[in-house]
Amino acid sequence: MGWLTMPLSSMQPHSTPKAYLDAQFTYDQRDPAGKGRALRIVASSCLRNKVYYAAAVPSTDGVDQPTFAIVCLVKWNPRDREGYVFGYKDMTEHMGPCEAECPERILALLGDTDEPSALNWRRRCIDNLARAARPLEHGMRIRLPSPVRFTDGYEGAEFTVHKRGRRVALSRPGVSYPEYRLSGLRHLSWTVVPETKVHKTVFA
Numbered sequence: 001m002g003w004l005t006m007p008l009s010s011m012q013p014h015s016t017p018k019a020y021l022d023a024q025f026t027y028d029q030r031d032p033a034g035k036g037r038a039l040r041i042v043a044s045s046c047l048r049n050k051v052y053y054a055a056a057v058p059s060t061d062g063v064d065q066p067t068f069a070i071v072c073l074v075k076w077n078p079r080d081r082e083g084y085v086f087g088y089k090d091m092t093e094h095m096g097p098c099e100a101e102c103p104e105r106i107l108a109l110l111g112d113t114d115e116p117s118a119l120n121w122r123r124r125c126i127d128n129l130a131r132a133a134r135p136l137e138h139g140m141r142i143r144l145p146s147p148v149r150f151t152d153g154y155e156g157a158e159f160t161v162h163k164r165g166r167r168v169a170l171s172r173p174g175v176s177y178p179e180y181r182l183s184g185l186r187h188l189s190w191t192v193v194p195e196t197k198v199h200k201t202v203f204a
Helices: 017-024 116-132
Strands: 004-006 037-047 051-060 068-076 086-092 141-149 155-164 167-171
Touching: 017 037, 017 051, 017 068, 017 086, 068 116
Parallel strands: none
Antiparallel strands: 004 086, 037 051, 051 068, 068 086, 141 155, 155 167
């Protein structure tokens, strides 16, 4: 499916991508006898208003089926010149989305599946969660999976971490002040560079 874009007026009464998509994917087509299909969203998140993840429970004739994941690419620009502030492209985990940063609380709600693409997507999400959970400590020296070139022309793969609160910056080895910021650093496959410490010799 391609992108669907719309002005803010078409989102009403919803004012955010998350609220609109929660409602969009919730429906109940059962007849008075309870026969028919339904879908309800039990948990969702719209990370940075760029990717929407949801746990959805399908139901047939009142019987719930295994919960699956919905993933939507999101475009959100309230200042769009043409007024089309919102757009989305939806898919399910069975389509093997490239985006794999689903929050753990949503992954935990998903039901059993033997679909290879869905299983692969879930594994990638778990791997990304594990990478994001690794501690970045002030003074730590790390090596990126491949060299990165910055706007000042410097290119390198090894950096020293500088932390101030939740803010993380990087410097070239041997430089004592932060020089660079790297988006998505926690999700990269960086490794810690062991540093040899020289201990003082103590004479008896």
